[in-house]
Amino acid sequence: MTDRIRAGVVGGGFMATVHARAITRSGGVLAAVVGSTPERSRAAADRLGAQACADDLDQLLATDVDVVHVCTPNATHAPLVRAVLAAGKHVVCEKPLAVDPTEAAELTALAAAAGVVATVPFVYRFYPTVREARARVADGRTGPLRLLHGSYLQDWLTGHEDDDWRVDPAVGGPSRAFADIGVHWCDLVEFVTGHRVTRLAARLLVAVPERGGRPVRTEDGAVVLFETDGGATGNLTVSQVSPGRKNRLWFSLDGEHEGLVFDQEAPETLWVGERDATTLLARGTSAHPGATRYDRVPAGHPQGYQDCFDAFVADTYAALAGDTPDGLPTFTDGLRAAHLTAAVLESARTDRWVDVTPTTAAPAGATP
Structure with missing residues (x-):
């Protein structure tokens, strides 16, 4: 990894915006964004301030990113996370991790086998x-x-x-x-x-x-x-x-x-x-x-929801560097x-x- 963690975001909706803010506020670089179509990828990259857009997930995974944030509808989480883990990338997946326990157990086991940091934003902690x-x-x-x-x-x-x-x-x-x-x-x-x-x-x-x-x-x-x-x-x-x-x-x-x-x-x-x-x-x-x-x-x-999200991403990135933050979900x-x-x-x-x-x-x- 470079001195600054380089992150990719899958998705371009509300939660992608929250993640993008947290990435930059935590000292990371929003390196690339991919949406559901190339056109939406470009629009999301412009709106979120990403360095680049990707036409599809494979192209994003081929770029220089350390961690991928999955911010897409629930039923797409499992196939996207599988691909991210197969590429050896760290991953942050929006909740629910999967739509049933069988898929969630599979993803948990795959993340453990890959030896990567894999977190879910239960940010109210x-x-x-x-x-x-x-x-x-x-x-x-x-x-x-x-x-x-x-x-x-x-x-x-x-x-x-x-x-x-x-x-x-x-x-x-x-x-x-x-x-x-x-x-x-x-x-x-x-x-x-x-x-x-x-x-x-x-x-x-x-x-x-x-x-x-x-x-x-x-x-x-x-x-x-x-x-x-x-x-x-x-x-x-x-x-x-x-x-x-x-x-x-x-x-x-x-x-x-x-x-x-x-x-x-x-x-x-x-x-x-x-x-x-x-x-x-x-x-x-x-x-x-x-x-x-x-x-x-x-x-x-007053502090609020975005501050919690920033802290969650900062702790996730600290874990990427080898720390063990208390209470990281x-x-x-x-x-x-x-x-x-x-x-x-x-x-x-x-x-x-x-x-x-x-x-x-x-x-x-x-x-x-």
């Missing part, structure tokens, strides 16, 4: 207030956790006229709301607590039965009850049809000594509750290095998300509690 919550659980301040609950709510598919490629299972996969945003909540709570969801019961919601003149075959929302290997019980509500909720990822962790609440729409503070007092702990006031490491600007200057975490999604779909289909297939990796949380 990179809020400093999330790292503070994780530290408080790890050092015992919360006490044993009893109840894990929360929601992830959006409203962008509320109307009958709202449509997107994610609604089509042939492109987006068999799950929409849970696979798209529910897995973010599960990843975040497992990361913070060190608990693993072991069994669950789920109900799916289809609020809009037809979009774009075709029947809807993926869920608009889900409600999940679950148990963990740490002895906690929990519940999660996921929705893409909740008016006024743009991106509200919210969790409450109720322990013996204190409770912790995080709200992604107000991430500058962490709510800490005790029997005799409640505190809003402001970002930038923690003494724990796991939290302060991700403080990008002085307290009082990898393909194993993408496989975990696929197992959770499969369990939710099976539970909703069979109307029963379902065991979640264990993922071969230690829990990400509880060791900041």
